Amino acid sequence: MAGYQNRILRVDLTERTFSEESLSKDLTHDFIGGRGFGVKLLYDELKPGVDPLGEESELIFVSGPLAGTNAQSFGRYKVFFKSPLTGSYFKSSSGGYLASEMKFAGLDVIIVKGIADKPVFLWVHDGQYELRDATYLWGLDCDDTHTLIREELSDPHIRVACIGPAGERGVKYAGIFSDRRACGRGGGGTVMGSKNLKAIAIRGNQRIELADREAFAAAVKEQIKECQNSPEFANFSKSGTQMGEFTNILGMFPTKNFQEGVLPNWEQIERTEYDKLRVRKTRCYSCMLHCGSITKMGIGNYAGAWSEGPEYETIWAFTGPVALADIGLTIAADKLCDDLGLDTISTGNTIGFAYELYERGLITKKDTGGLELTYGNNKPVMQLIRQIAYRQGLGDILAEGTREAARRIGHGAEQYAIQVKGLEMPAYDPRGAKSHGLNLMTSNIGADHNTGYAPQEIFGAPVPREVDRFAVEGKGELTKWNQDLTALFETGILCSFVPSMGMLSEEVYGRLLSAATGVADFSDPAYLWQVGERIFNLERMFNVREGFGIKDDVFPKRLTGEPMPAGPSAGQVFEAEPMLIDYYQVRGWDVKTGIPTKAKLDELGLGFTIGK
Amino acid sequence: MNVEVLFFGQLRELTAVRQTTVGMNDGTRLVDLIEHLGEEYGDAFRHEVNTIRRLQILINGQQHTFLGGIEASLKDGDTVVFLPPIFGG
Structure with missing residues (x-):
């Protein structure tokens, strides 16, 4: 299938073996790519209760179906793992150049399992795979690790993702770093360190086929126009985040x-x-x-x-x-x-x-x-x-x-x-923005702002509607909307700033996807929304399998019981109970357990998770 | 009564002011403040306020659209922020 490279690389560090397999049609159709691939593979691959830092845990690197093309802002990769910090499903993403290089090297996904008997780094280049000694790199910081790997392999254009001393020492929130961009959250670097995997290094020169080049070029033009028309474009481009x-x-x-x-x-x-x-x-x-x-x-x-x-x-x-x-x-x-x-x-x-x-x-x-x-x-x-x-x-x-x-x-x-x-918790006090807070409370990876950012409350974004940031009413629906929209676009691992600023519509995204892959369903925004909801619910079911439920959708008492003492949010508390019930109802989840109902799971094609 | 006014982005560049205290009559509305600022900073300011897409005007941290829009009443000690569209996170 075009767009993808149709190849998963499996690396067993214990056995020092490699194997390849193709993407299945069901996986690509039902989950599209990116975050969809990550959650489905992680759900299928990991046994319930697996030790995140043990031999049977896995670290899954995923590139998106549009990475490596000239579509804009899809050059991100994601890593998926069971988090040693939270014990939950986890996703963490990073910009930079690794995702496109994975595609150029002929890969959509890299699944790493096992534990190497000494420090190694994985070297991937155009269909060839090697585990090389990283003993001399162990203990080095991320910048030096990049430099020495490029020197060893005599190629300054190699893309590297590595850990630093924190990941080697099992710090529970160690990240994975690629050219100073980070899959920072949740301990992906901790998992990598537990495997004695110092880095992966990638270089490739393969083409990415597109199903309809003309239609794809037209969709890219539309995307660029939407981006340039955004009121936030100029200031964001100038000053960043x-x-x-x-x-x-x-x-x-x-x-x-x-x-x-x-x-x-x-x-x-x-x-x-x-x-x-x-x-x-x-x-x-x-x-x-x-x-x-x-x-x-x-x-x-x-x-x-x-x-x-x-x-x-x-x-x-x-x-x-x-x-x-x-x-x-x-x-x-x-x-x-x-x-x-x-x-x-x-x-x-x-x-x-x-x-x-x-x-x-x-x-x-x-x-x-x-x-x-x-x-x-x-x-x-x-x-x-x-x-x-x-x-x-x-x-x-x-x-x-x-x-x-x-x-x-x-x-x-x-x-x-x-x-x-x-x-x-990240840099937002939930008492000042209730939907933003409800996302932090219900996100499947814990307090992550990017799982369902509420630009309507923080920046006054008008879509789907303007909202009062202090209001409680309707925040369940808005939170679901933001979370599912994020998951929808993360099938392509789109930079999350882009949809938040209204720089890419579901319609144009659908045209990019269908032109790249040739899958007609991908051009239908309603289908994309369904996949977004499917992803979010499967993440939830991964956590349910690990024993998570309503008891884990909870804030520290400070945020629910202590009014903000002063300033423009003075007097506000986070009204957890009514918003959480509202949210569960809108999601089609049991309000007493926080678990998706059988009807919701069947509707989303996730019946296979019932009773697991 | 006194109202604190903060400018950001191109409005700060235009006015060359970050923060200023504006003396207004009791019963002043947001629209009156904008008119006052227009007199102080000229037509360019009026033009920007009317044409910047997604300009946010916050009164004590709350969007003015939820406080009555440009008819919102101001009181002594209020802080009014003029914020051209930014994004981050």
């Missing part, structure tokens, strides 16, 4: 571990301040948004520090939790996390958790090794990042994530772990 001023204006910039919603002196981290520090723009494969930036500090405590970014989430992660707006630290900490292989969101959130414990006396200087974790003092942050990555001192327990760290610390620390299903 930085928007710290905006969530402060809304009073939902999590400050002091979600105790407050406005950061003092937030004007110091406005996007215009980062604009001044930009030295170069960057972009992903075939993406006209080119939202990335290389940012560099010229003066001050962090003079010379640079990073690709930092993104909005990272800016928050190293300012809000410690209650100090310090642009230099955001850049230095971003680079350090990229080098050591850490998810910036969980790292910053976990550091904020430690600060609150210190402020409340639950931990002391004896626990911190003398560090003073007081609000407004951000000097310990860089040291804490290193301690987490290398599991030294307090970092050893923080490396477990807030939920497990709180359990071990005890004395009521659990209430200060701001997480859902074990995944640390």
Whole structure:
């Protein structure tokens, strides 16, 4: 079938064997690709209760059906795994150039299982596969790993995805990094490290066939027009994802571990301040948004520090939790996390958790090794990042994530772990945007903003309708709409910013897919919506099989019981119960268990999950 | 009464002002504030406010469309933000 390369590579690290298989027609028709492939393969492949870090766990890399073509913003890949941080199904995605290179190397999917007897890296090039010794790379940071693999293979154009020291040491929120872009969340790098797999390296020169080149070219033209017509295009293209001023204006910039919603002196981290520090723009494969930036500090405590970014989430992660707006630290900490292989969101959130414990006396200087974790003092942050990555001192327990760290610390620390299903909350206080919060509560991977971002509440997006961000009514339906729309577009692993900004309609996406693959059903938006819903429900059923249910769709009490103390969201709490019931009803799930009903599963062709 | 006004994006470039305090009569509506700002910053400001697609006007962090639109009443100490479309996350 065109569009795809029709090839899955299986790698068994224990046996040091490779095998190939074709994509099945049922898989491509029913799940289209990308996130659809990932969840179906993970559901079929993993035994219930499997140890995420054991020999039988798998790490699945997936490229999309439009990756490697000149369609815009589809150059992302995803990794799928059972998370060592949450114990749930997990998906994590990254931009860059790896997805297109997978396609050029003739692959849609790479499934890795087993554990190598010593560190290795996987070398994939035009139908040939090798496991090469990575003993000398073990311990190196991500940047150096990229450099040395390219040198070893004498090709600067090789694409690499690797782990850093954090993944090697089992930090539960270690990511996978490719040219400073990250599959950051959920511990994909932790799984990779447990397999002694330091990196995968890919190079290819194969063509990607298209079913109807003329129709595809016409659809790409339509896509570019839709993108250019978006009101957000110019500003986003110029400044990227930085928007710290905006969530402060809304009073939902999590400050002091979600105790407050406005950061003092937030004007110091406005996007215009980062604009001044930009030295170069960057972009992903075939993406006209080119939202990335290389940012560099010229003066001050962090003079010379640079990073690709930092993104909005990272800016928050190293300012809000410690209650100090310090642009230099955001850049230095971003680079350090990229080098050591850490998810910036969980790292910053976990550091904020430690600060609150210190402020409340639950931990002391004896626990911190003398560090003073007081609000407004951000000097310990860089040291804490290193301690987490290398599991030294307090970092050893923080490396477990807030939920497990709180359990071990005890004395009521659990209430200060701001997480859902074990995944640390990102840079939005749910009290200030109720559908956005309901997504964080119900996402199948825990508190992930990108599973069902609510641009209607955060940016006033008018589709499907304008909404009052504080209102409770109708938020179940809106949350489902955003989640299913996201899953729909992630069949192609489209950058999630694109649909949120209204830069690609389902109609044009359908034309791109059908022209590329020749599958007529893909041109029907109603069919695409059904696949989006199918994906979301299958993810849910993976978790149900692991014992998840309504008990796991829960927020820390702070967000449901403590009104926001001040600012533009003052007085707001997150009204969990009515919104959750509304959401379950709209989803066709049992309101007492949070599990999809048999009727819903049969409607979506997921009857095979019943009773598993 | 005094109203705090913040400009972002091209409106900040046009006015060369990040934040300003505007003295208005009691009973002032949003539309009155916009007119006042138009007098202060000229026709270019009026033009931008009328033509920027998806311009957000927030009163104390809430979209003005849920507070009565341009007829929304303002009170002493309110903060009004003019925010051209941005995106991120």
